Amino acid sequence: xxxxxxxxxxxxxxxxxxCPFKTYFGFDCPGCGLQRSIISLMKGDLIASFKYYPATxxxxxxxxxxxxxxxxxxxxxxxxxxxxxxxxxxIVLISYIYKIYNHQLTA
Numbered sequence: 001x002x003x004x005x006x007x008x009x010x011x012x013x014x015x016x017x018x019c020p021f022k023t024y025f026g027f028d029c030p031g032c033g034l035q036r037s038i039i040s041l042m043k044g045d046l047i048a049s050f051k052y053y054p055a056t057x058x059x060x061x062x063x064x065x066x067x068x069x070x071x072x073x074x075x076x077x078x079x080x081x082x083x084x085x086x087x088x089x090x091i092v093l094i095s096y097i098y099k100i101y102n103h104q105l106t107a
Contacts, residue, residue: 009043027105030096055091062088 016036021029037053040046041060049056062084069077099105 009039012039028099030092032106054095055088058084058088058091 013036019029019032022032031053033053034056037049037056040048040052041056046057062081065077065084066081068074069081074080
């Protein structure tokens with residue numbers, strides 16, 4: 001019998017930060033799932049990442065774009081960042097409403 005060594009991602013999955021909102025109010029906040037989504041993304045599982053938190057990939061992309069904008073000062077960078085964050089906020093809001101409507105908020 002071969003024992004498999006637990007991976008870094010397994011360890012990380014067991015040591016997630018607790019959500020203060022969920023701790024005090026007893027149900028998921030609009031950001032719940034982000035940590036699990038990032039871990040799934042690091043494992044290469046895009047589908048699971050999207051299911052945990054749909055805004056993860058756009059959020060990472062806009063963070064990278066923001067860093068590049070700070071370095072290279074793109075002509076329309078600031079307005080692009082503003083509209084992208086607005087779009088991400090809409091994704092988070094729609095995702096949270098979907099969770100509420102489908103009774104997916106965990107207690």
